[in-house]
Amino acid sequence: MTYEVVLAHHPLVTAIPFFVPALIVVGLIGAIVWRDRHGEQPPEP
Amino acid sequence: MTLLAAAQPPAGGAALGEVFGATAAVGLVTALLLGVAVAHRTRRTTLVARFADDLGRRTGRPGWVALPTLLTTVALLTALFGMLWDISLHIGRGRDEGPLANPAHYFILVGLFLVFTAGMAAVVLPLDEDPGPAAVRITRTWKAPVGGLLVAASGFYALLGFPLDDVWHRLFGQDVTLWGPTHLMLITGAGLSLIGLLVLDQEGRAARPELVGTAGRRLHWLLSSFSLGGMLIGQSVFQAEFDFGVPQFRLVLQPMMIAGAAALALVTARLLLGRGAALAAATFFVVVRGVISLVVGPLLGEPTPSLPLYLGSALLIEALALTPLLRTPLAFGAVAGLLVGSVGSAIEAGWSYVAMPLPWTPDVWAEGLAMAVPVGVGAGLCGALLSLGLQGRLPRPSVARPVVVASLLVLAAAATNGLLATVPEDRTATVTLSPVTESADTPNPDPQSPDGAGTVDAEVVLSEDVDGPAWVQITAWQGGGLVVDRLERTGVGTYRSTEPLPVTGLWKTLLRVHDGRELTATPIYLPADEAISAPEVPAVTSTRPFTQEIEILQRERDLDVPGWTFAAASLFVLACSIALVLAIGVGVGRLSRRLVAAGDRPTTTGTTPPRTADVRA
Secondary structure (H helix, E strand, O other), X not given: OOOOOEEEOOHHHHHOOOHHHXXXXXXXXXXXXXXXXXXXXXXXX | OOOEEEOOOOOOOOEHHHHHHHHHHHHHHHHHHHHHHHHHHOOOOOHHHHHHHHHHHHHOOOHHHHHHHHHHHXXXXXXXXXXXXXXXXXXXXXXXXXXOOXXXXXXXXXXXXXXXXXXXXXXXXXXXXXXXXXXXXXXXXXXXXXXXXXHHHHHHHHHHHHHHHHHHHHHHOOOOOXXXXXXXXXXXXXXXXXXXXXXXXXXXXXXXXXXXXXXXXXXXXXXXXXXXXXXXXXXXXXXXXXXXXOOOXXXXXXXXXXXXXXXXXXXXXXXXXXXXXXXXXXXXXXXXXXXXXXXXXXXXXXOOOOOOOOHHHHHHHHHHOOOHHXXXXXHHHHHHHHHHHHHHHHHHHHHXXXXXXXXXXXXXXXXXXXXXXXXXXXXXXXXXXXXXXXXXXXXXXXXXXXXXXHHHHHHHHHHHHHHOOEOOXXXXXXXXXXXXXXXXXXXXXXXXXXXXXXXXXXXXXXXXXXXXXXXXXXXXXXXXXXXXXXXXXXXXOEEEOOOOEEOOOOOXXXXXXXXXXXXXXXXXXXXXXXXXOEOOEOOOOEEEEOEEOHHHHOOOOOOOOOHHHXXXXXXXXXXXXXXXXXXXXXXXXXXXXXXXXXXXXOOOOOOOHHHHHHHHO
């Protein structure tokens, strides 16, 4: 029996599972730091 | 831009089903972790804090050190197992059918993701206290330990290696070698996270010194020694090709790498933690690596990696620490590195004849020593600086910086020398093959041919004799196992095999010669490979020219790509690695300065007798 496998032909797709979540977390921390440095309310009490 | 294609090539691109599955799983875990982190920092839950603090009480650390330490330990052991399993799979079975098609890759990726998670846990956990004197301000009410940031940065860097690895393979083909630049990113990131962990531990000690005694100083000492053993493990992953017996680089690099790893980790252990710590770290290395080797080899049925011993170097450092030299850490580091690079290398040379697939023959002794000794001295000096930095006793920058820069330059020079290999011109080998008749005394290496059909004996005649070579061997790999047969010399330039050699199916079988700076090979049998448009090299008695090894060992690599692109991509990866090393240097320097400013040095030191006594108590 043969079957067809659909492949991601761009490296960005293979970055999604593990690297992108880490990048999102880093981005969130960066956004919190930016907001704090620019005088807005910090995101915690 | 074409993202998808309906095709089934044996390499190039992950199957979308695997991408979706992994994305869903990691996305869910990330969302959960973020939810817990927000709930913790907004004080909607105390569950995580209570768990971390309880763990901290049991191990004598603040919760924001204890939980990340546990996570990092689990993460690195997971990634290490995955890495060694992955290497053994590539050696035994060849290239992957995509970056997510290999089960070992999941262990690596989950492990590295967990390293990043551990670092972020250290950043998120501290709520009502300053996490040590070197803490970095996130917001007006939130400070993060610098060690946590370094662990997270190391994990992030290692994870970045994964997508870049896919890019790399698309540009240059699948270079089946551990020392591909993006592979080095994965290993470097994971290995350096342990220095971040050591920084974090010292921050915890400085912030909450009263906790050190709660779990018993002996337990604390033991756990810290194991961290240094972990550092030894991390640095030893670079040696894996040699451990398996299929190095694609000159043998002189192995003594250098072992001396460098031993001097850095074991000098740090002894100076930071006191008597017995170097031995404990080396023992931890042998036990962990030994267990993983047994799991990968006999249990999973893949090629078994060997391992360096390190115990001899540990004993040398422990003995040196009995002398007054211990009171001058930099001199101690230099002399320890000298001993490790010379006597330690001699011990490892003996061990290579006992346990390594490719023993260190006299051909590599002189050059191997000439590389191992200076690298050992530099690594010993850096180990001394690291231990001093972690104790708040770093020398002034005008001393520390030149030492680090000089050590890195020595390492770079030695590594470059080791990488320089030549290929002899107009040299051939005549290989005569004869079928093996299976008997009880001739083990069949090919599980695909249970009756032993397709295995041969080989008689080799070199067109020009070699004088005391590092090796003349036939390697067969990627057909379902690994055979490394060091040939028996039968006369001037003539050799014969000592075990059956597989020459059918997917096996790739080649004659390899390494003599001095020469590193070369000629194929005996290579299968046809449609994916890379490579024809079969039939297993017949023939005379074939020697060529550059990577043309055979890295058959999938695209050697037609312009050289400058390979160099540029390598330099980019090198620059990223240097940035991470600098970040760690800055972190250690910051910790040291702040400890001095706060007048608060952590209690573990092997260089100041009263505190060593504390540790022993």
